[in-house]
Amino acid sequence: MSDRYLDFAHSSFGKTFASMLGLPTPPRLRRPDAPxxxxxxxxxxxxxxxxxxxxxxxxxxxxxxxxxxxxxxxxxxxxxxxxxxxxxxxxxxxxxxxxxxxxxxxxxxxxxxxxxxxxxxxxxxxxxxxxxxxxxxxxxxxxxxxxxxxxxxxxxxxxxxxxxxxxxxxxxxxxxxxxxxxxxxxxxxxxxxxxxxxxxxxxxxxxxxxxxxxxxxxGPAEGTSRIALPGSLNGKVALVTGAARGIGASIASVLAREGAQVIGMDHPSQEGALGETMASLNGVGLALDVTAADAAERIAAEVGPRFGGLDVVVHNAGVTRDKMLRNMSPQFWDMVLNINLGAILRINEGLLKKGLQQNGRIVCISSIGGIGGNAGQTNYASTKAGVIGYADAMAPLMAKRGGAINAVAPGFIETQMTAAMPMAPREVGRRINSLSQGGMPQDIAEAVAFLASPAAAGINGRTLRVCGQNWFGA
Ligand SMILES: NC(=O)c1ccc[n+]([C@@H]2O[C@H](COP(=O)([O-])OP(=O)(O)OC[C@H]3O[C@@H](n4cnc5c(N)ncnc54)[C@H](O)[C@@H]3O)[C@@H](O)[C@H]2O)c1
CATH class of the missing domain: 3.40.50.720 (NAD(P)-binding Rossmann-like Domain)
Structure with a gap:
């Protein structure tokens, strides 16, 4: 997904045009292309x-x-x-x-x-x-x-x-x-x-x-020895849900760039796309619905014999089904609650018993929608705010195990999810932040990789917004 206005504003004609009309020129952000x-x-x-x-x-x-x-x-x-x-x-x-x-x-x-x-x-x-x-x-x-x-x-x-x-x-x-x-x-x-x-x-x-x-x-990270960030994910085994496309595919790719063995999971309907994404990263695809009652057992059964256990779990799979509450069907409510929040709780409960290493780290994807709220998103925002509370509540337990749990709250990110928005709110959504542009999936992936690293010991129960300082809920 691309931001055509940003490209235009950096062309020689666009620069003159934007300055004549007093339009903003979103800056070009430099992003890393190496581990x-x-x-x-x-x-x-x-x-x-x-x-x-x-x-x-x-x-x-x-x-x-x-x-x-x-x-x-x-x-x-x-x-x-x-x-x-x-x-x-x-x-x-x-x-x-x-x-x-x-x-x-x-x-x-x-x-x-x-x-x-x-x-x-x-x-x-x-x-x-x-x-x-x-x-x-x-x-x-x-x-x-x-x-x-x-x-x-x-x-x-x-x-x-x-x-x-x-x-x-x-x-x-x-x-x-x-x-x-x-x-x-x-x-x-x-x-x-x-x-x-x-x-x-x-x-x-x-x-x-x-x-x-x-x-x-x-904060302090008792019982863990401090290690350096570079190379810290080398050889770690990481599960990423919703990894077939968008932010999840980028998270998988950045974790693989850092040397992790990635297991990408997505809904069985996305098996083809998942296979392609994983093939490009030497990753393993697992076509599995996060809401399956036995999802945790099936993940553990896939990972255990081949890799021993998971060092990192990234809960990224998520959906929106927007409607004003007065028009929202129980199906829309249940579906969003179940995928975006219920599945995270159930899978973690299972993996904490079997599948996640003792010092394993968990990162959950929230949203600034869960912080600022959004008309038409009572279901979605409940789940994304719930994720923030869940990370906070689970932090002491994770610390006792020598691990951690954190959340990342993306702002407007250029993906299929936001490309599907009507043009006017999409254009407003990508500009109302201090950097006047939408983020890239890589921006979320970089934050996730940082929090997934054992070098981030001491950061536990936190929510990091990756939103260009979106004015929403700020
Ligand atoms: N794009 C944004 O601007 C934005 C902003 C804030 C938060 N987020 C969050 O980031 C995450 C990824 O968003 P995205 O924009 O990449 O969305 P996306 O729709 O492009 O990708 C979501 C992925 O999750 C998978 N998925 C959905 N239901 C599933 C299920 N039941 N089981 C397994 N996999 C399932 C989908 O198949 C898809 O591959 C979501 O949790 C979303 O809420 C996105």
Missing amino acids: WAGQLLEGKFVLIGGDDAAVLSEPLLTAIHGMGAGLRIVPEHVGLPPLKKAAAKLKLSLAGNPSAESGEPRSHALVFDASGLNSIESIRELYDFMQPLVRGLPSNGRVLVVSRAPESADSVLAKTMSMAMRGFVRSLAKEIGKNGSTANLLEVEIGGESGLDAPLRFFLSEHSAYVSGQTLSV
Whole structure:
């Protein structure tokens, strides 16, 4: 599915036409075409600041340096002491931010360590750092604020400032989306410090091209050893439901790109398409209705003898049957509830007994429809909101097993599902976000692969919106 207006607006005629009429030109987003790289920011620079009581400088500098990025600071920035101390300890050099005239490359990302903010005065340090720098952000640049999670704040003021960061990031994301840049917030719970590497890699790289204005929390992950994101899915066995086409096929493809053995499942009516998709990935096709009463047993029977067990389960299969509630038939209600939510609960219940490895990870596909609601979607939105609650409720159990469960909530994504929408709501749907365009199935797949990785330990029970900061429910 393609966005013809985006292509048109980037043609030479389209550029003139759009500027004459004052129409927006959606930015071209850069997406990865290769597996997670170790040095994925090689040749790029990250400009780092923080408040003068920040406590996360060490893990931040370690992770950003580990991605191959050059580390830059603003020499006159008041929040430098913790950064300088950490850099000296880690034997890392911090370069000064070059002037615009120097011809040096601009900094790809601005990262601010807000973990020590505890007063109105201290929050001024964030303003002083970001305000002069933000206009120099290149296209597809990144802003990331890293703060203490509100639950881990040790005072009223610290919690207030921590929440203030959410508003800051949401608003800045709306300002910088025009050039394809994103702003996000990474919240760190006490004990989550050792889990910063994977989410930093995600948020600072092309893998999060369509994620903006979002908050993600990382907490402790007892009983699991921290491993690096690149290569972490190599040899893992992953089940993806609804894998014949659309988002599911893309999830299967990105997991396979990362080295996973994929088992793609879809409705028996889609066996042909499923076979083709799986053949291109060396995957295994399983033609099975997710609502079959014995679905979990049949999955376990397919996977067990050949692969031992599942490391990853992605619940992607889903349908819409839209009608205003007053006109909705019980068949439409039951069908959507059963496929989008009932099947997830039943399959997981079975796989948790047999089929999923002890430390297995589950990712469920929700929707921003479940967050904002939508006229004509009482059935669909109930299921997608239910998925968010389910991931939250199941998180403690999954943590005990050494695994995790999370949800991804897509916004408007260019698939057959959205291509089937009438033209006017489709055009509105794809533009009402900070990046003025619909996402690609790959955007969802990148987020799923990140959350499916054991490197994302400590991220559990969360819902990550991949929606270009859609204004819906924001
Ligand atoms: N496309 C979007 O903009 C968007 C937005 C938000 C959420 N989502 C969610 O993302 C997921 C994938 O959406 P998509 O756009 O790729 O949809 P799609 O219709 O293109 O693909 C859905 C797949 O699920 C399969 N499926 C349906 N019922 C099944 C069943 N009973 N058993 C097994 N497989 C079944 C279909 O055959 C199909 O291959 C869905 O859960 C959807 O709700 C999509």
